[in-house]
Amino acid sequence: MxxxxxxxxxxxxxxxxxxxxxxxxxxxxxxxxxxxxxxxxxxxxxxxxxxxxxxxxxxxxxxxxxxxxxxxxxxxLEPSNARVWADDVARTLRGQVDGDRIVLDDVRNFDWRTREDYTARWETREYDLRRLASTDILLSTWGRPSIAHMLVSFGFDDGEHLAFSVEIRREKHEEFSEIAGFFKQYELSIIAADERDIVRVRSNVRGEEVTLYRLRLDAQQRRALFLAYVGEANRLAATPRFYDTITTNCTTLVYHLARPIFGHLPLDHRLLRTGYLAEYLERLGGLVPGVALADLRERGRINDRAKAADASPTFSRDIRVGVPGVGDDGARLEPGRRHPP
Incomplete structure (x- = not known):
């Protein structure tokens, strides 16, 4: 040539x-x-x-x-935290840690009726990190099985759950485009939300297929990952970053947060083809042992249970019924301390 x-x-x-x-x-x-x-x-x-x-x-x-x-x-072109944002990403999560006590500002707890009809609520919540009892990953797909959105949800011994999601921070007039995500179209956002908001809007309102898997983490790893999310959210609140479809998305950012906690985590195409992320986690020994992946996936599909529970105060407990690795840690659902914005 x-x-x-x-x-x-x-x-x-x-x-x-x-x-x-x-x-x-x-x-x-x-x-x-x-x-x-x-x-x-x-x-x-x-x-x-x-x-x-x-x-x-x-x-x-x-x-x-x-x-x-x-x-x-x-x-x-510089990222910014000062734009006219869509309502569901209008605020930035911030956390203050004092030993085992953590206070999170702007936890999302929307009441979704349709995609366009909702009651917006942003709350301040307080948690005791000593009461962290479980960690789950939820994968949500909407048409292409190879692409999924990932949420990580932390359970407390009182039945409360808090889910973290790495998302695009889009402006009011914007819609998501994977191609636009390569070209500094969106800022990066970390949302912490009640599962009756962030899980239910996907399973019940948008009609996405949501699958929940229990992760095998010890107490120290759970705490470290929770704090890593909060630390990154604080950094984004102070110094905004652009989202990138490949390098800085809902999976790759969490991968970089997790590496210092878990040591060597191999790079894998399933970090990008996120619909197959459960296979990657199984390979690492991160899922419930002794249960075939197909069975974990089938028993982890929560849509029917989520629709039956809908906005019930026991939503988090109900969607976990029958999920392998889930014991009775969600038997008592007592909302954590929260304060109106």
Whole structure:
């Protein structure tokens, strides 16, 4: 392959990236961004014609200079915590730790009736870390079995559960796009929420298929992972970050939080193909032993139980009935201490 062909391929790849970046992040309305993308592609086409037919050095110099300008603009884009956010990600979780006592501000506890009809509630809650009793992972799929959203839920010995979710922090006018997630479209958010909010909205309101697995963690690991979530939430509240579909998503961020706690955790394609994350956890010995994965998956499907429980105060206990590894730790459901915002 000649050097000119290699140069042309590189120009096409770099131009394609820049076109997406302009399309998703350039200022102005959609029509203006469309015009900018069209002009960029026309410029790239001209560069390719000159590169392959006339003066390669002139063409490459012109493209490199233009690409440097696009790159400088791209690097100038900074994440922010000050935008007009969608209601369900409007606030940022913050936590104060005092020994075994932890106070969390802006825990979400929405009452969902439909996707658009809900009562917004943000609460301050207080927990005793000595009472951490269990950790579960919930995988939620919505059409493609290879892609799932992951939540990690911590149970306390009084039956209370608190679920953490790494999510995009989208603005009011935005919808989620996996492609846009590559191009600094969304900030990163960690939500801590009551399961009657964050689990129920997926299983009962959106109609996603939710599967719950009990994780094999000891008391020290549970505590460390809980505090790692809170620590990362505090960092995001102070210094916002962009979400990225591959490098900083609902699974990869938790992977980086977990590595200092659990030691070596191998990289695996299932960290990205999150619908198969349970297979990865089983390989690591992180799920209930002595039960086939197919049985764990079947008995862990909570949708029917969630719909039957709906907004019941025993929702967390009810969705765990029959889940392997779950004992009677949820037999008494007594809401933790909370204070209105």
């Amino acid at each position: 000649s050097l000119l062909v290699v140069a042309a391929v590189l120009v096409v790849l770099m131009a394609a990236w820049a076109a997406f970046a302009i399309a998703y992040r350039a200022p102005g309305p959609m029509l203006a961004r469309g015009v900018m993308v069209t002009l960029w592609l026309a410029f790239t086409l001209g560069v390719l014609v000159i590169l392959l037919r006339h003066d390669a050095r002139l063409a490459l110099l012109a493209f490199v200079l233009a690409f440097v300008l696009v790159s400088l603009w791209w690097r100038s």
